Amino acid sequence: MRRLVGLLALGGVALLVQGTLAIFAPGFWLPDLVFLYAVGLAIAVGGAEALVLAAALGYAADLFSGALLGQHALLLVLACGATRIASLQLHLARSVPRVAFVAGLTVLYVLGHAALARLFVGAAGLDWSFARQLAIQTGLNALLAPLVVAGVARVSGWLAPDDEGFRRGLAVELRSRGL
Amino acid sequence: MRDLLDRLRGTILFAVLVVVTLATMVGDRRAERSGERERTFVAGMVMDVAVPVQKAMAAPADAARELWSRYLALVGLRSENDRLRQRISTLEEENLQYREALVSSGRLQRIAEMRSDFEVAMLPSEVVGGDTSAWFRSALLDRGQGHGVRSGMPVVTDRGLVGLVTATSPRASQAMLLSDRQSSVDGLVQRSRAQGIVRGLRGDLLEFEFAVRGSDVRMGDVVITSGLGGVYPKGVRIGVVEEVGEAGDLLQTATLRPAVDFGRLEGVFVMLWRAPTMDLLYPEEGGS
Numbered sequence: 001m002r003r004l005v006g007l008l009a010l011g012g013v014a015l016l017v018q019g020t021l022a023i024f025a026p027g028f029w030l031p032d033l034v035f036l037y038a039v040g041l042a043i044a045v046g047g048a049e050a051l052v053l054a055a056a057l058g059y060a061a062d063l064f065s066g067a068l069l070g071q072h073a074l075l076l077v078l079a080c081g082a083t084r085i086a087s088l089q090l091h092l093a094r095s096v097p098r099v100a101f102v103a104g105l106t107v108l109y110v111l112g113h114a115a116l117a118r119l120f121v122g123a124a125g126l127d128w129s130f131a132r133q134l135a136i137q138t139g140l141n142a143l144l145a146p147l148v149v150a151g152v153a154r155v156s157g158w159l160a161p162d163d164e165g166f167r168r169g170l171a172v173e174l175r176s177r178g179l
Numbered sequence: 180m181r182d183l184l185d186r187l188r189g190t191i192l193f194a195v196l197v198v199v200t201l202a203t204m205v206g207d208r209r210a211e212r213s214g215e216r217e218r219t220f221v222a223g224m225v226m227d228v229a230v231p232v233q234k235a236m237a238a239p240a241d242a243a244r245e246l247w248s249r250y251l252a253l254v255g256l257r258s259e260n261d262r263l264r265q266r267i268s269t270l271e272e273e274n275l276q277y278r279e280a281l282v283s284s285g286r287l288q289r290i291a292e293m294r295s296d297f298e299v300a301m302l303p304s305e306v307v308g309g310d311t312s313a314w315f316r317s318a319l320l321d322r323g324q325g326h327g328v329r330s331g332m333p334v335v336t337d338r339g340l341v342g343l344v345t346a347t348s349p350r351a352s353q354a355m356l357l358s359d360r361q362s363s364v365d366g367l368v369q370r371s372r373a374q375g376i377v378r379g380l381r382g383d384l385l386e387f388e389f390a391v392r393g394s395d396v397r398m399g400d401v402v403i404t405s406g407l408g409g410v411y412p413k414g415v416r417i418g419v420v421e422e423v424g425e426a427g428d429l430l431q432t433a434t435l436r437p438a439v440d441f442g443r444l445e446g447v448f449v450m451l452w453r454a455p456t457m458d459l460l461y462p463e464e465g466g467s
Contacts, residue, residue, distance in 0.1 A: 015311060016229060019319060020236040022309025024195045024244075025384070026442060027316075034311060048192050055196050059203075063222050064229065064308060066315035066355050068211075068344070070203030077196045081348050086188075113314040127380070137313055 003051060003159035010155055011037050011057040017062050022154040027095060028133035034061050035109055038076040039145065040152030042083035043092055054080040067113070068120055075112045081104055095146050102145040118120045217330065223323075223348030230297050230321050230351045241361030241445075268337040273404070275369075277416060299412075299452040301335075302326055304352075304425040305446045316359035316379060318342070318444060321352045326392035331410070331452045337415035340364070340404060352449075357417065358383050358441050366417050371395035374405055377417055377435065383442060385418055385435040391426045396433050398423060412452065 013034040021030050034057060041050040051098065059074030082105060083092070090097045114130075184191075218226060304326075308319035322328050324347045334341040336355045342356040355362055358379040366377040366387060373396050375389030386404055399419040406413025418435035425431070 012290065016232055016236060018311045019308035020233050021305060023237060023444070026241055027310060027313030030313070032313065048189055050188070051192055051196055055200065058200070060225060061311045064219070064224055064311045064319055066310055066317035066359050066361065067312060068204045068209035074197065074200035074204065077193065077200060081193050110217060110314060117314065117361065120204060130194040133313065135228065
């Protein structure tokens, strides 16, 4: 429970930082911290806990966004699930596969937003300038992913009720360093 | 059986969460359409708590930006420049209103009406947060229901139209910016009276779509709100035509540079006014 609350609070901080930064720079010039955090949860925490946290964080993100309530929650749950499935096939604890995976998932995540907005609200479609923006944010997300995953793993380890969580967090860190 | 359920626990939870979030989206869309989209108590509380926190988080960056612009970039000239800019904005706005009234009817009576249209209470508000997703364009404002803000109220600056309040909590509100892809405003070219729809398009630019036949739109034309559609008052500046696209069979589009710089939104004003249409859309809140 302590870990769940702690990780949720940390996700809330990520959300507030994202919202604050968005005043000073266009959204696509910023990494999507909430998305990265959800991916980090899927890799470092995993299981039902990661899914519940991703959904809760998604609902909170919806409150500070023009999205429909549930839109971020749905896409973050899907991203979390996709990361868990991918982690069974790919060695996501390593930096290179993780960066490539996060880049691909970012594209799908943003296109998911576009598709849902178009489907539910009839928002305007995509154009080429959007592709440029997407490329910028994909690059930023991919670059920052190792740092966020390592951070989530470390915090999750600190907050773990027993040594199981700590071992899991440590394992992710060690593997990412190739040890 | 128990083993199987244990093994499938993650999958079942995943499926349940997907269904619940989808259902929430459908519910929210329905609420939006029926005009009952106000934040619940818990959601409102989250927004209210976020406002002071985000203000505090933005303060150092704000201070640094202010310091840079005030003392390093334009030492001594900044205050004078600000005062003159403000004066120019006021005169421009006044001029716009006069011209708008003279063009539309040629009667001084109309000027008085126009001024009374704009003489609604304006609530100053601070933008404390941007959108958490790059895909959407919205702003979190530090004024809410407790200050008289209601969904459907226009948000402006001295430069022109910013957007529309879409959700409120007791001490905060969220405004959808004009540049959001979901935004749509009925616009009017001030010079030729050509009418069309302004939509959020790409980056911070806007798209103005108008009928080819009988419309005269040129580069540099000022586009203002038409007042049709019953959401925004007439005569608020939207932007300037930057590029006119190729004409299609029926419709033609032009790119607008918004009057407001959405990248530098700090202080805005919420017009404590709602068009009659919005009162029908949000009946439970009462009109102002």
